[in-house]
Amino acid sequence: MSEVTFKEVQVGDSGYRDAVAEERLNSERMALNVGPSHPTTHGVLRLMMELNGDLIEKCEPVLGYLHRGDEKIAENMTYNQFVPYTDRLDYLSPLANNVAYAIAVENLAGVKVPERCEAIRVMICEMARISSHLLGMGVFGMDAGAWTPFMYTFTEREKLYTLFEELTGARFTTSFTRIGGVARDIPEGWLQKVSRFCEELPKAIEEVEKLLTRNRIFLDRTEGVGVISSSDALAFGLTGPNLRASGVDFDLRKDKPYSGYEKYDFEVPIGTRGDCYDRYLVRIEEVRESLKIINQLIDDFPAGSWYAEDAKKIFAPPKEKIMTSMEELIQNFMIVTEGPQVKPGEIYFEAENPKGALGFYIVSKGGGVPYRMKIRAPSFCNLSILEKLAPGHMLADITVILGSLDFVMGECDR
Amino acid sequence: MIDKDFIEDLLKKHPYSNVKHQNDCLTLSCPAQQIIDLTTELRDQQTFDLLVDLTAVDQGEAVENRFMVVIHLYSCIHHDYIRIHSDCTDNESPEFPSIHSVYPAANWHEREAFDMFGIVFTGHPNLKRILMWDEYPYFPLRKEFPLAGIDVPLPADDVVEVTQASVEPAPMMGGPFVSSGQGFMSDAEPRAKDESWTEKKEKPV
Amino acid sequence: MVSNEVAYNSKIEGEVIVTKADAVVNWIRKHSVWPMPMGLACCAIELMASAASRYDISRFGMEVMRFSPRQSDCMIVAGTVTYKMAEVVRRIYDQMGDPKWVVAMGACASTGGMYRSYAVMQGVDNIVPVDVYVSGCPPRPEALLDAMMKLQDKIGNEPSTSRLLQARNTSMV
Numbered sequence: 001m002s003e004v005t006f007k008e009v010q011v012g013d014s015g016y017r018d019a020v021a022e023e024r025l026n027s028e029r030m031a032l033n034v035g036p037s038h039p040t041t042h043g044v045l046r047l048m049m050e051l052n053g054d055l056i057e058k059c060e061p062v063l064g065y066l067h068r069g070d071e072k073i074a075e076n077m078t079y080n081q082f083v084p085y086t087d088r089l090d091y092l093s094p095l096a097n098n099v100a101y102a103i104a105v106e107n108l109a110g111v112k113v114p115e116r117c118e119a120i121r122v123m124i125c126e127m128a129r130i131s132s133h134l135l136g137m138g139v140f141g142m143d144a145g146a147w148t149p150f151m152y153t154f155t156e157r158e159k160l161y162t163l164f165e166e167l168t169g170a171r172f173t174t175s176f177t178r179i180g181g182v183a184r185d186i187p188e189g190w191l192q193k194v195s196r197f198c199e200e201l202p203k204a205i206e207e208v209e210k211l212l213t214r215n216r217i218f219l220d221r222t223e224g225v226g227v228i229s230s231s232d233a234l235a236f237g238l239t240g241p242n243l244r245a246s247g248v249d250f251d252l253r254k255d256k257p258y259s260g261y262e263k264y265d266f267e268v269p270i271g272t273r274g275d276c277y278d279r280y281l282v283r284i285e286e287v288r289e290s291l292k293i294i295n296q297l298i299d300d301f302p303a304g305s306w307y308a309e310d311a312k313k314i315f316a317p318p319k320e321k322i323m324t325s326m327e328e329l330i331q332n333f334m335i336v337t338e339g340p341q342v343k344p345g346e347i348y349f350e351a352e353n354p355k356g357a358l359g360f361y362i363v364s365k366g367g368g369v370p371y372r373m374k375i376r377a378p379s380f381c382n383l384s385i386l387e388k389l390a391p392g393h394m395l396a397d398i399t400v401i402l403g404s405l406d407f408v409m410g411e412c413d414r
Numbered sequence: 415m416i417d418k419d420f421i422e423d424l425l426k427k428h429p430y431s432n433v434k435h436q437n438d439c440l441t442l443s444c445p446a447q448q449i450i451d452l453t454t455e456l457r458d459q460q461t462f463d464l465l466v467d468l469t470a471v472d473q474g475e476a477v478e479n480r481f482m483v484v485i486h487l488y489s490c491i492h493h494d495y496i497r498i499h500s501d502c503t504d505n506e507s508p509e510f511p512s513i514h515s516v517y518p519a520a521n522w523h524e525r526e527a528f529d530m531f532g533i534v535f536t537g538h539p540n541l542k543r544i545l546m547w548d549e550y551p552y553f554p555l556r557k558e559f560p561l562a563g564i565d566v567p568l569p570a571d572d573v574v575e576v577t578q579a580s581v582e583p584a585p586m587m588g589g590p591f592v593s594s595g596q597g598f599m600s601d602a603e604p605r606a607k608d609e610s611w612t613e614k615k616e617k618p619v
Numbered sequence: 620m621v622s623n624e625v626a627y628n629s630k631i632e633g634e635v636i637v638t639k640a641d642a643v644v645n646w647i648r649k650h651s652v653w654p655m656p657m658g659l660a661c662c663a664i665e666l667m668a669s670a671a672s673r674y675d676i677s678r679f680g681m682e683v684m685r686f687s688p689r690q691s692d693c694m695i696v697a698g699t700v701t702y703k704m705a706e707v708v709r710r711i712y713d714q715m716g717d718p719k720w721v722v723a724m725g726a727c728a729s730t731g732g733m734y735r736s737y738a739v740m741q742g743v744d745n746i747v748p749v750d751v752y753v754s755g756c757p758p759r760p761e762a763l764l765d766a767m768m769k770l771q772d773k774i775g776n777e778p779s780t781s782r783l784l785q786a787r788n789t790s791m792v
Contacts, residue, residue, distance in 0.1 A: 036707050037657060039686045044659055044704060064545035065704045066660055069561070069736030071530075072554055076561050084733065091661035107438060135664075154671035161668075172664065173756060234463050234490075237519030248490070250464075255493040347438050348486050348495060350466065361484065363471055374469040376486075381466075384522040410660055413545060546738065547703050554737050563737025570706035577709060577746045581702050584735040 029057070032395070036065045040143060040399040043409030045383070051395060059390035059398075061383055066413040074373040078339025079105050079179050082373075087173040089375065089411035092135050093128035093354045094174050095164070097411075100351035102177035103258055104360035108347040109340065111180050111311045115302040118260040120182055123297050124167070125259075125351075126290040127194075130201070131160045132354035133241075133283045133290075136406040140280060141212055143403030144221045149208045156204045159197055166190060179340045180315030181307025195298050198291055205287060212280070222277040226389060226401040229274060236388070237381040240356025241286060242405060245271035245278040252352040264293045276404035283406070313341040339368020355379050355408060375414055379407035424460070428452055439495040446483075446500050446510055453485070453498070453516045462487040462496055468513075468523035470502075470531045472557045480505040481533055485513070502533055512538040530555035562586050640780040648692075648718065649774040652767070653683045655691035655715065657708060659698025662725040662757040666697045669760035681767055688714040693770065694747070695763075699727035700740045712747045717786070720774070722766055723749045726756040 035046035044065035050058040070089070074082050086101040087094035099121045106113065113121075138153035161171045166187060168174040176183050212218050228238070233246040243250050251268040253261040269285035271278030307315050316335040321328040344366040350359040356378025363372040382405050390398060421433060421440065430448050434441040444452050456462040467486040474480065479501035487496045502508035512535035513520045524535040525544040532553040535541055542548060547569045552559055562583035568574050656666055669676050676682050685691040688711045700708055712721070723743050726732030729752045731741035743749060750773060753766040 036704065037686075037711055043663070064543075064547070065701060065707070066699060067545040067701055067703065067738050068699055068734045069554065069738045072559075072561050073734070073736055088661050091664055151672045154668065155673065158668070158671075158673045171759065173661065235518045237465050237517070239464075239466075250490055255490075345437055346441075348467070348497065349438075357466065359467055359486070361467060361469060361486070372471045374467065374484075376467040376469075380522065381519060384519060388518075559737070561736055568702060568705065570709075573706050573709045573746065579705065579740075579745045581737075582741070584731060584737070584739065584741055586735060 028053075034398070036062075040402055041409075042139065042402065042407065045402075045407075045409055045412075047386075047390075047398070049390070049395075049398075054394050054396075056390050056393050056395060056398065059386060061386050063380075063383070063409075064413055066409045068414065070414040071373055071375060074370055076369070078368040079342065079370065080335070080340060082370075083177060084173065084175045087175055089377065089414065090132070090353060090355055090358070090379070090408045091172065091410050092408055093132040094172055095124040095128040095168075095176055096132075096351070096353045097358060098174060098177040099125050099259065100349070100353060100358045101360055102179055103351065104347060104349035104362060105179045105340070105342065106308075106314075107349050108345060108362055108364055109179065109311070109314055109342040111308050111314050113181060113308045114305045115260065116304045116306045117181055117308070119297055119302050120186060120306060121177070121259050122261060122264070123194075123294060124176065126293050127160060127163065129290045129354045130287050131157050133287050134160075136283055136354075137208060137212075137280065140400075140403040140406070141208075141218070143399045144218050146212060146215070146218065149211050152204055152208050152211070156201060159200070163190070163193060163197060166193070178307070178315060180311045184318075185306045191298050191301060194294065198294055198298070201291060202288075205284065209284065213284075219277065221397075221400050222275065222280065222404070224273075224275050224277075225393065225397050226276045226404060227274050228385065228389060232385065232388065233274065236385040238356070238385060239378050239381065240353065241282045242279060242356065242382050244269065245282045246274035247272055252350055252357055256350075258349075258351060264296050266290075266292050276400050279404040279406070315340070341368060342366065350376070353378060355406065355411070356382060358411070375411070377411040377414060379409070379412040380414075383407050383412060420460075427455065434499060439497055441497040441499060443499045446503055449483075449485075449498070449500055449511055450513055450516060453487070453513050456487060456496065457516060460489065461491040462489045464488040464490065465513075465517035465519045465523075466495070468520050468527065470527045470533055470555075472531060472555065474557055475505075481508045481531060483510050483527070483533065508533045510535055512536060512541075514538055529553070532556070641778060644779040644783070645775045645777060648779065649771040650680045652679075652681050652693045652720075652770065652774070653685050653691045654681055654722075654767075655688050655694045655711070656684050656686070657694050657696045657698075657711065659696070659700060659704060660727065662697035662728070665757045665760055665763065666695060666724065669763045674760040674764065676764065676767070679764065679767055679771070688712070689716060691715060692718065693720045693722060693767075695722045695724050696728040696743045696747075696749075697724040697757075699732070699734055700743045700746075701738050702740050703738070705740050705743075705746050708743065709746045718777075718779070718782075720750045720770055721747050722751045722753065722763075722770060724753045724763060724766070725758055726754065729754070732756055 030051040032049045032051050035041040036044040046062040048060045048062060049056055070085055073085060083098060086097040089097050134153040134157050138150035141149035164174060165171050167190060168176045228246045230246045230248050233243050233248060247270055249268060249270055254268055266289045269282050271282050312331055316332045317328045322332045342364050344364055346363045348359060348361045350357040358378055359376030361374040362370050365371045389401060425431060431442045431444045431452060434443050466488045469484050471482045471484060472480060473482060481502040483500045483502060485498040502510050510533050512524055522544060524538055525541060527533050528535060528541055529543045529545050530553060543550065549569055551566060552564060563581060566581045568580055658666055668674060670682060670684060694712060723729045727734060728743045731739050751766045751770050753762050755762050
């Protein structure tokens with residue numbers, strides 16, 4: 001990979017001029033600092049690069065500009081209090097983070113949520129995936145020089161925001177799950193609105209595809225750029241669409257199904273070459289697969305309870321019950337003051353988030369507060385390959401590579 | 415799937431490792447010196463080719479081995495995780511062998527564990543802070559470190575000259591409400607974790 | 620009936636307007652605020668949303684988002700300012716040309732918000748002077764637009780001319 005790119009940079013044909021050019025190319029190293037405030041870094045990533053002409057020789061990412069101490073904060077509050085902080089990890093798909101966190105703590109506490117609750121969770125997860133990939137594609141187009149797809153995808157995202165708002169009360173800091181359930185049942189008529197959105201979305205995706213997928217400029221900038229081999233991808237711990245684009249069939253929704261994912265019929269799109277273009281294609285296909293899952297859910301949405309009714313020490317009952325019954329009032333008081341009571345032990349749970357596998361490793365010594373919580377952020381691992389991937393590419397390629405990796409600094413730095 | 419034969423076989427080959435529990439996934443304990451040997455075997459022979467997570471746990475100052483490194487591996491064949499617990503040798507200046515040569519993904523995870531706990535990973539190619547700035551003197555995820563933080567100067571001198579800003583403990587009053595969960599009802603009531611310094615509670619040096 | 624016509628008539632007055640210098644300078648300034656999006660965290664997504672299709676900040680003459688501080692007038696600090704980032708925020712502020720304004724968007728930038736921890740600066744006003752604070756975590760795009768209109772009002776009342784003269788005098792000495 002690196003040699004091919006290098007040959008293209010050789011200046012002139014032969015003789016003296018060539019020799020001079022090569023000497024110049026090889027003699028002058030330039031140190032270039034990109035970020036932490038730079039449009040291509042999608043947040044506050046900083047890259048310290050060593051350039052040889054236009055070629056990147058060394059690239060060292062510097063992180064931590066958004067390190068907010070989430071893991072320390074988690075040790076100081078009860079399990080339910082931490083839910084709002086999970087919104088702000090991967091702030092492009094907060095609902096998926098909420099769900100991953102709730103399932104992790106439930107596995108630790110040994111709580112099983114009813115079918116309707118699982119269905120709600122799957123539904124919001126897939127909607128979060130769509131919204132994250134929509135932004136990912138739009139911004140990726142923008143990084144490659146195409147402004148219009150961003151506007152198209154954002155129009156669809158706004159529709160999703162409206163749906164989220166009706167369900168959770170907030171546009172994207174949703175804090176929707178609780179340990180042992182969700183904050184509330186889905187409102188009346190909401191499913192019909194989702195169904196209408198599912199009808200409109202494919203048209204919008206087609207329009208974005210028309211603008212990008214066979215666009216000559218876009219192809220030239222993305223094809224064969226930033227190739228990650230499957231062995232490299234595994235060695236550096238990549239997950240999610242970035243790993244699948246490299247040809248590894250790894251999707252936790254299929255491999256280790258959680259929240260009832262085994263009930264739904266969907267495909268896992270896999271790339272062949274592992275370049276930036278493949279990563280884009282995989283995301284587009286994933287949006288279609290998510291739509292499939294949502295449509296299956298709408299057709300047959302399970303009835304029943306939407307929270308674990310038997311988990312008396314975990315889930316605070318709905319407001320109307322607290323106001324009318326003494327037992328529920330006490331239950332609510334205990335959960336608010338002492339937190340959901342969880343057994344001592346440890347758990348590692350990973351969910352297939354839009355960016356990759358979001359993992360929570362929780363050590364509990366009993367009680368309502370975790371002893372230690374480690375958040376395994378997919379963006380953190382996905383970015384670690386940059387040190388190996390960037391050298392050998394042109395400086396202009398770095399924007400496309402970063403855009404295709406689709407990372408979020410909020411969860412990377414935590 | 416991971417079955418009994420697999421575990422027995424593994425324990426026979428690596429007598430130093432023990433099964434701790436299998437609540438959510440197979441959890442092994444392994445001495446720090448053998449960690450490279452064990453992970454290499456798991457990667458090459460047992461298809462655990464994805465290092466999903468490497469982190470550390472501070473067990474508290476009272477425990478004999480204070481710092482424990484926790485490694486999570488995933489196998490795309492078994493579709494399951496394996497967890498390895500391994501204690502660091504020294505409590506004052508903890509050390510642990512780097513498994514960066516086995517899994518390149520460990521590079522940043524180890525830097526993070528160093529940043530947050532001060533565990534030195536021997537053999538690591540580029541061991542420096544990753545989340546906090548280089549000059550930061552403390553290790554934030556150690557149990558004795560307060561959530562609010564400790565006074566230190568900001569790293570940029572010229573900015574400090576103009577703004578007089580510095581790293582100050584965050585105000586905790588009205589912050590996250592936490593209950594001690596034990597004792598009388600009045601003690602167990604949730605209250606803000608106040609870590610600000612008052613005349614009653616003096617600032618630690 | 621109330622007449623909408625302005626008293627000024629260009630035919631008679633000879634295309635000359637008499638007004639205060641401040642009014643002219645401020646009028647120009649407040650309708651051409653170029654923001655510098657200091658997108659740090661979650662709020663940056665709402666900042667993008669306010670620039671995108673539904674909310675469309677260009678209705679207020681502010682769509683020219685410049686990522687170079689040299690070309691912008693108003694820094695929108697959108698997101699959590701950590702101590703590690705504080706230095707960078709201040710440097711970028713210093714690089715902006717006068718006159719310049721700062722909007723602290725969201726709870727984190729205003730006060731540290733829900734992140735009371737060892738790594739987070741408790742409000743960006745520790746390092747840069749802030750003109751408008753926006754509440755919310757994150758604020759809705761409407762809230763940001765409202766803040767920008769408040770900023771326009773503020774710009775409209777500034778003693779710009781005397782400041783310009785003062786700046787010229789000090790630079791001549």
